Amino acid sequence: MTEQKARSDALVKFFLTPEVTSIIPVVVVAVAATVLNPIFLRSSNLLTLASSLIASWGLLAIGQSFIIISGGLDISIGTTLSFAGMLFCFLARSYQPLFLCILAVVAVCLTMSMLNAMLILKFNVTPFVATMSVSYVSKGLANVVNYGADMSLAYGVRDSVLRFCDVFSVKPLGVSIGAFTFIFLILFSQFILQKTAFGRKIYAVGDNPRVARIAGIRVARVRAACFLISGLLTALTTILWVGYYSGCTPTQGNPWSLITIAAASMGGISLKGGTGSMFGLLCGVILMALVYNLITLLNVDANIQNIFIGVFLVLSLVLDTIRREKTLGKNI
Amino acid sequence: MTQNMKKLLRRHETLIFFLLVFIWCSLSIINRNYGTVNNLCAILKTMSFYGIIAVFLSFVIIGGDSDISTGASAGFSAVFGTALMLETNCMGMLGTPNEWIGIVLCILISMAGGLLIGAGNALMVVKMKMPPFIATCAMQYILNGLKMVITHGAYVYPLPNSLIGFVRQGVPLGTAKVSVIFFLFLLALAAAYIVLTFTTAGRSVYATGSNRIMASLSGINTDLVRFRNYMVLHAVVAVVGILNAGYIKQGAPSIAQEWHLTIMAACAIGGIKFSGGAGNMIGLLIGTFTLFSINSAIAYIGINTFLQDVFVGVVLVVVVVSDSIRSNRKVKA
Numbered sequence: 191m192t193e194q195k196a197r198s199d200a201l202v203k204f205f206l207t208p209e210v211t212s213i214i215p216v217v218v219v220a221v222a223a224t225v226l227n228p229i230f231l232r233s234s235n236l237l238t239l240a241s242s243l244i245a246s247w248g249l250l251a252i253g254q255s256f257i258i259i260s261g262g263l264d265i266s267i268g269t270t271l272s273f274a275g276m277l278f279c280f281l282a283r284s285y286q287p288l289f290l291c292i293l294a295v296v297a298v299c300l301t302m303s304m305l306n307a308m309l310i311l312k313f314n315v316t317p318f319v320a321t322m323s324v325s326y327v328s329k330g331l332a333n334v335v336n337y338g339a340d341m342s343l344a345y346g347v348r349d350s351v352l353r354f355c356d357v358f359s360v361k362p363l364g365v366s367i368g369a370f371t372f373i374f375l376i377l378f379s380q381f382i383l384q385k386t387a388f389g390r391k392i393y394a395v396g397d398n399p400r401v402a403r404i405a406g407i408r409v410a411r412v413r414a415a416c417f418l419i420s421g422l423l424t425a426l427t428t429i430l431w432v433g434y435y436s437g438c439t440p441t442q443g444n445p446w447s448l449i450t451i452a453a454a455s456m457g458g459i460s461l462k463g464g465t466g467s468m469f470g471l472l473c474g475v476i477l478m479a480l481v482y483n484l485i486t487l488l489n490v491d492a493n494i495q496n497i498f499i500g501v502f503l504v505l506s507l508v509l510d511t512i513r514r515e516k517t518l519g520k521n522i
Numbered sequence: 523m524t525q526n527m528k529k530l531l532r533r534h535e536t537l538i539f540f541l542l543v544f545i546w547c548s549l550s551i552i553n554r555n556y557g558t559v560n561n562l563c564a565i566l567k568t569m570s571f572y573g574i575i576a577v578f579l580s581f582v583i584i585g586g587d588s589d590i591s592t593g594a595s596a597g598f599s600a601v602f603g604t605a606l607m608l609e610t611n612c613m614g615m616l617g618t619p620n621e622w623i624g625i626v627l628c629i630l631i632s633m634a635g636g637l638l639i640g641a642g643n644a645l646m647v648v649k650m651k652m653p654p655f656i657a658t659c660a661m662q663y664i665l666n667g668l669k670m671v672i673t674h675g676a677y678v679y680p681l682p683n684s685l686i687g688f689v690r691q692g693v694p695l696g697t698a699k700v701s702v703i704f705f706l707f708l709l710a711l712a713a714a715y716i717v718l719t720f721t722t723a724g725r726s727v728y729a730t731g732s733n734r735i736m737a738s739l740s741g742i743n744t745d746l747v748r749f750r751n752y753m754v755l756h757a758v759v760a761v762v763g764i765l766n767a768g769y770i771k772q773g774a775p776s777i778a779q780e781w782h783l784t785i786m787a788a789c790a791i792g793g794i795k796f797s798g799g800a801g802n803m804i805g806l807l808i809g810t811f812t813l814f815s816i817n818s819a820i821a822y823i824g825i826n827t828f829l830q831d832v833f834v835g836v837v838l839v840v841v842v843v844s845d846s847i848r849s850n851r852k853v854k855a
Contacts, residue, residue, distance in 0.1 A: 263655070309843065313842065313843045314846050314850075315843070316796045316797055319842055322783060322787075322838070323838035323839045323842065325783075326783070326787070326831045326832070326834050326835030328835075329835075330828055330830065330831025330832030330835060331832055333828035333831070334829055334832065337826065337828065338828055448659055451659075461653045461656055462653070491670070491671070494670070496663045496664065496667030496670070497664050497667030498667075501664065503656065503663065504646065504657070507650070507660070508650060510652075511651050511652065
């Protein structure tokens with residue numbers, strides 16, 4: 191009897207692993223999409239999906255995951271992307287050389303992420319409040335750059351910038367460079383998280399900071415490093431997106447902060463920190479992208495999209511709770 | 523005496539109060555129109571819509587949770603309540619002297635809807651143990667969607683005249699008038715102050731927020747406290763939503779959509795601790811007033827109005843940092 195119970199327990203645990211629980215809805219949504227609208231399976235649709243959605247907030251979600259696993263949260267990465275993107279366009283349109291634009295983007299993203307880290311780690315501000323304050327600053331600055339108007343890189347810029355944007359019209363295998371970067375970074379991050387001492391420290395810090403400190407891990411330093419990684423990834427995403435889009439709008443990334451959190455949470459990265467993997471995140475990102483795509487293809491009222499996303503978020507959170515109770519045996 | 527003075531000077535409210543005085547003094551010098559009754563009344567009116575919600579959000583935050591679906595909830599109720607008035611002709615009393623009874627009935631039904639929304643949030647946060655921020659974020663998406671389903675994005679109008687008349691009235695003060703909404707805000711503040719300071723219910727909110735396990739061990743039903751916080755918040759939010767619709771004379775789907783962060787900011791500047799268990803209503807009043815004084819100041823200085831967000835962000839950063847420095851000092855002492 192005990193053996194049988196152990197086996198069924200193992201089965202339950204298997205189905206509750208983040209990868210499995212997030213692959214199932216991916217498959218369900220994909221099948222539903224194919225049945226409901228055959229256009230879904232066309233390569234053009236899938237490739238656009240990979241090039242635009244996944245390459246934009248998918249990349250951001252990797253940085254967000256690092257922060258969440260280490261026990262933090264960042265709702266300012268989207269607005270930081272907006273500001274950095276607008277600054278890139280502004281500098282480019284002022285005939286500044288390409289390297290200066292890129293340098294400015296990196297500087298802005300790193301400053302914002304370090305500001306977050308300082309507020310949270312040095313001054314003990316709740317991550318939500320700290321990043322909310324920073325998101326106000328970057329949201330405002332993004333609008334200040336061009337008085338709330340969009341900026342295009344199609345004209346009035348140096349040749350180097352034009353050539354830079356041209357690079358992104360090259361699509362090997364039909365997908366944008368951003369999508370390749372995303373896949374590469376997922377694999378690389380998974381390697382860091384699983385196979386390096388630093389990666390294991392991130393999990394330890396997120397799971398129980400006090401125990402981690404007693405075990406000799408410099409908690410604040412690990413957490414700050416996670417913010418730094420996220421800042422670098424935000425900079426990379428900004429550069430890729432601005433190049434792909436050949437311009438930027440001041441509200442470009444604002445909704446993406448929450449979408450990345452939702453994707454991470456659906457991919458089994460618990461918002462309580464310390465668990466989750468990059469393959470789970472991959473499933474979460476694909477799932478969110480599919481849901482968006484399906485809703486668009488079904489010609490559903492754009493407003494009903496919101497309801498779907500809300501319901502999906504709730505479902506992912508319920509799953510997270512069940513998973514924690516079953517697999518970790520933790521009474522949270 | 524000097525000890526007391528020192529204590530008073532170290533308080534969060536004092537710091538914010540000095541900031542407020544500084545803003546008003548310097549802005550009055552920069553622009554003669556800033557320090558006038560007209561501007562004061564305009565600020566009081568705008569801040570009161572946000573402030574009433576902030577008062578009841580404070581209960582949730584002091585109780586150790588948070589809620590970012592307030593804006594969406596207000597917008598939903600604004601559309602839902604006004605559509606209800608329009609469809610039922612104020613329960614068949616439109617145009618009669620009893621019109622206000624119909625309006626009150628419609629508001630009560632919306633409040634019941636608000637209670638349901640609050641119960642939904644509380645269910646997710648308290649019973650299913652989801653992180654409050656992300657659970658209410660989901661609720662925000664759902665409400666924003668539902669709101670559009672009701673009206674298909676159209677504006678709901680014309681609204682009954684007695685509703686518009688009620689919201690837009692005020693007590694004359696010089697050349698301007700103090701909006702009735704401000705008095706509702708004061709009423710909410712006073713009620714919240716009394717409940718938080720003098721009643722068992724209020725003390726149990728603080729207890730739940732500062733240490734939930736200790737609170738439940740000492741016999742407080744913490745789940746009940748947290749459910750109550752959420753439900754009361756959203757019932758009040760429903761009323762504010764409808765009042766705001768009345769003020770702009772139509773149930774616009776865009777009402778309050780972006781309010782949640784501003785309301786959070788008002789609470790943060792007002793000294794309501796996001797870690798739970800601390801904060802008071804006097805601080806909240808000063809904080810809300812300061813936040814909206816800053817917003818108004820940006821407009822009066824005549825610089826890029828998009829700097830409003832930046833300024834609010836900077837003030838938030840300064841406030842939370844100074845708060846943490848002071849609480850660290852207290853721990854050491």
